[in-house]
Amino acid sequence: SIYLGIPIEDVENRTEIVQPLVNRQQTFDLVATVWARTSQDVLHANGKQPVEGAEFEQGDKESQAVEEEPLFSDVIFHEVRLQDKDLRTTVNFTVPTKLFRHRDLTNYDLRASVMLIPTSPSLLDHMTGSPRETKDVSQFDIETS
Secondary structure, X not given: OOOOOOOHHHOOOXXXXXXXXXXXXXXXXXXXXXXXXXXXXXXXXXXXXXXXXXXXXXXXXXXXXXXXXXXXXXXXXXXXXXXXXXXXXXXXXXXXXXXXXXXXXXXXXEEEEEEEEEOOOOHHHHOOOOHHHHOOOHHHXXXXX
16 A cells, blocks of 8 residues: 555555655755856757747757856755744845846746755655765755754
8 A cells, every 4th residue: 555544653664655754743954045047048959049039949958958056055944843933044145246137037047946855864864865875965065064
């Protein structure tokens, strides 16, 4: 059975059921990243510049690739629970104003992402290929403590 109506503690083989990575008791860190586009020049797969105002072709993945860099990336909350409410923080970073000098701005020119990372012990500890398993969080470029 994929889902059982019994407490998880009573399940003999937990690999046979679907479980949430984060439940009400699980703590997690929140990582915020602010991304900025590094290039306005996007080439189609055929190497030609896109025509101004033309939309990308459906399925043309290379033409949809966006080069970007993080302006800010750090853990903004430590050991938060789902029931925690009204959390607030302030982060300082600089946005290069040259981003806004282009005539055609898109939603990729400046964007933010939030990543939820369960703290140990968690089900993520048992996943193969997870950043925690390989101890390689360098791909996220964040401070870990």
